[in-house]
Amino acid sequence: MGMTxxxxxxxAHAGLESVKAGQLIMADLDMVLANDITGPVSIAExxxxxxxxxxxxxxxxxxxxxxxxxxxxxxxxxxxACRTFAKRFDIxxxxxxxxxxxxxxxxxxxxxxxxxxxxxxxxxxxxxxGALGAFSTGVGSTDLAAGMATGQAWFKVPSAIKFNLTGKLxxxxxxxxxxxxxxxxxxxxxxxxxxxxxTGPGVASLSMDDRLCIANMAIEAGGKNGIFPVDDVTxxxxxxxxxxxxxxxxxxxxAEYDEVYEIDLSEIKPTVSFPHLPExxxxxxxxxxxxxxxxxxxxxxxxxxxDMAAAAExxxxxxxxxxxxxxxxxxxxxxxxxxxxxxxxxxxIDAGCIVSTPTCGPCLGGYMGILADGExxxxxxxxxxxxxxGHTGSEVYLASPAVAAASAVxxxxxxxxxx
Numbered sequence: 001m002g003m004t005x006x007x008x009x010x011x012a013h014a015g016l017e018s019v020k021a022g023q024l025i026m027a028d029l030d031m032v033l034a035n036d037i038t039g040p041v042s043i044a045e046x047x048x049x050x051x052x053x054x055x056x057x058x059x060x061x062x063x064x065x066x067x068x069x070x071x072x073x074x075x076x077x078x079x080x081a082c083r084t085f086a087k088r089f090d091i092x093x094x095x096x097x098x099x100x101x102x103x104x105x106x107x108x109x110x111x112x113x114x115x116x117x118x119x120x121x122x123x124x125x126x127x128x129x130g131a132l133g134a135f136s137t138g139v140g141s142t143d144l145a146a147g148m149a150t151g152q153a154w155f156k157v158p159s160a161i162k163f164n165l166t167g168k169l170x171x172x173x174x175x176x177x178x179x180x181x182x183x184x185x186x187x188x189x190x191x192x193x194x195x196x197x198x199t200g201p202g203v204a205s206l207s208m209d210d211r212l213c214i215a216n217m218a219i220e221a222g223g224k225n226g227i228f229p230v231d232d233v234t235x236x237x238x239x240x241x242x243x244x245x246x247x248x249x250x251x252x253x254x255a256e257y258d259e260v261y262e263i264d265l266s267e268i269k270p271t272v273s274f275p276h277l278p279e280x281x282x283x284x285x286x287x288x289x290x291x292x293x294x295x296x297x298x299x300x301x302x303x304x305x306x307d308m309a310a311a312a313e314x315x316x317x318x319x320x321x322x323x324x325x326x327x328x329x330x331x332x333x334x335x336x337x338x339x340x341x342x343x344x345x346x347x348x349i350d351a352g353c354i355v356s357t358p359t360c361g362p363c364l365g366g367y368m369g370i371l372a373d374g375e376x377x378x379x380x381x382x383x384x385x386x387x388x389x390g391h392t393g394s395e396v397y398l399a400s401p402a403v404a405a406a407s408a409v410x411x412x413x414x415x416x417x418x419x
Contacts, residue, residue, distance in 0.1 A: 002252025004160040005227055006195040009135040009249050013118040021159035021256075029059065030117040030134075032147040035103055036064040038122030040081040045145035054089045055151030061093040061112060062086050063103035066360045068096070071367040101332025101358045104128040104216060104300035108208075109332055111242030115230045116249055120144065120153050125300055125382065127218045130227035131211035133234055133248065137225045158224040160195040161186075162257040165202030167266035172416040174310065175210030176302055176380065176400035179217040180271040182263070184281030192222035194258060197251065199229055202265045208237045209306040216301045217382050220278040272378075272413060273398035276386045284403065284415045294377040295320070295408040296389075297401050298329025298356070299363045302380035305335050307401040312344040314405035314419055315351040321411030326353030327369045329361060353408070365389050371396075378407045 003011065003018060011019045013027035034042050039062050054060050062082050067075035079096070086094035093112060100106065104125050107113050115133035119126060122144040129136035139153065147153045163182065183190075196218045198211075206214075211228050218226030228234070230248045238246065270284040297303075297311045308330060320326045328348045330336040336358065339345050348355050362369030363381040371377055371390030376397065379389065384396035399407070402416035409419065 001256050002254040004195060004255045004257070005197055005229065005249050005251040006135050006160060006225060007157055008251070009116060009118060010155060010157055019157045021157055023157045024154060025157060026152050026154050027118055029120060029147055029151050029153055031059050031061060031113055031119040032144060033061045033063070033103060033107065033119065033121035033123070033126060034144055035066055035123055036068060036075065036079045036082055037066045038141055038144065040078045041141040042122055042144040042148065043081055043085045045142050046148060049145060049149070051145070051149035054091070054148050057090050058092045059151065060091050060148050061107060062091055063095045063106055064097070064100050065102050065358065066364065067366055068100055068359060069357065099333065101334070102300045102303055102360055105303055105331035105335070108132060108212065109241065109334060111238065111244070114238055114242060114244055114246040115234060116247035120147050124219045125216050127223065127225045128212055128216040128300065130215040130218065130225050131208065132238060133228060133230035135225055135227065138219065158193055158195045159258050160197050161191050162260045163196065163198045164200040164260060164262050165198060165265055166200055166262070167202050167264040168205040169265050169268065172270055172402045173268055174400045174402065175206060175213035177268050177271045178210070178265065179214045180273050180278065180281050180398060181268050183217065183221045183278045184271070184273070185261070186221055188220060188277055188279045189222040191218065193224050196221065196223040196226040198226065199251070203228060204231060204233065205265065207306060208233055209304045212304065213301055217278070220382060270400060270403050270415060270417070272403060273384055275384050275395040275397065278382070278384060278398060287413045290376065290397070290413040292324060292378050292407055292412055293375040294325040294327065294369060294371065295404045296327045296329070296362050296369055296377060296379040296381065297404050298331060299360065299381040300331065301382045302401050303329055303331025303335065305338050307380065308335065308339050308344050310401040311405040312347045314402060314409065314416055315353070316347045318351055318409050320352040320408040324408050324411050325369070326351065326408045327356065327362065328353050329356045329368070330358060332358050362389055378404045378413060380404050
């Protein structure tokens with residue numbers, strides 16, 4: 001029996017000719033990532049284990065993105081721990097105020113992850129990099145500490161689910177709608193510890209931003225990782241950011257999959273995930289009348305330039321509804337600058353929104369948009385658990401930037417195709 005794309009990458013990094021689902025392996029790593037929340041915990045584990053050096057200072061990334069600029073004394077101390085560690089070991093990829101971006105947007109943008117890589121991060125949405133044809137997954141702080149020191153991590157080789165994509169997305173439909181549709185279809189545990197492999201002729205029509213969004217939310221279906229084939233779109237994206245050589249892995253024709261789903265992209269409608277699980281999805285024509293208090297456009301899921309463009313297109317010449325708070329968060333400094341150059345920042349501000357420095361901020365209930373009891377928010381983030389963005393009595397509705405922007409204008413969840 002042949003191997004899936006993920007299994008081939010893991011076999012290569014374990015120095016094995018082949019692997020199979022369920023097998024335990026030790027694999028070499030190409031990048032080890034932590035942020036200002038998980039980094040300090042990993043550093044404490046690193047020091048507690050007696051490690052005295054990192055395996056490769058160019059293959060460790062520390063990104064200060066969750067509470068930066070620091071919101072309080074605790075977050076300041078957490079960042080100080082990371083800054084001290086980065087200076088101690090001369091870490092090449094340390095990103096702080098003025099240079100940072102939301103980690104899962106920043107690393108691809110910087111060319112720090114390439115096709116065929118094996119990446120771990122002490123953040124569940126590390127699975128984002130599968131969009132580039134890499135194996136990437138989230139781990140705990142102890143595994144991250146060991147990875148920083150040894151350059152290796154152990155894995156149980158995952159089985160896989162294939163999603164065969166056909167057709168092309170319609171007007172105001174994006175990768176966010178695709179992944180919400182899939183999660184609504186298979187559930188939040190539908191891909192538990194499995195590789196979600198996206199393939200088929202429909203992949204070619206998806207932008208890299210669409211793919212990054214889809215791979216980012218693989219974890220919301222329980223997936224170990226999400227991964228896309230390396231095609232011309234991937235190669236153009238990567239080669240514009242780095243001159244590093246990369247290896248392209250392809251699934252064998254006789255690779256084994258637990259399930260195969262056929263998805264016609266042309267049939268997907270703008271989709272919203274209702275509280276309090278990402279699987280609680282409804283198409284935009286099933287939503288009903290849901291008044292809102294706040295809109296957040298940003299995050300590692302939807303803070304990229306095409307997301308900003310989609311929101312700006314709807315908000316241009318319009319103003320958000322009275323009583324609605326609009327918060328826009330470009331995911332990196334580069335994206336922020338492009339938004340300025342393209343006039344998007346003016347559009348957002350003229351529409352009554354505020355624009356934040358890159359930060360995870362409100363996504364995890366950190367800051368920059370915490371909800372009070374009874375408040376509702378349409379957010380382009382990736383999770384809508386109870387209390388995720390503030391009070392346990394608040395509600396988060398997950399949607400695309402287009403839906404979020406249209407909802408801000410309407411004062412309730414709205415169809416962007418109607419504007």
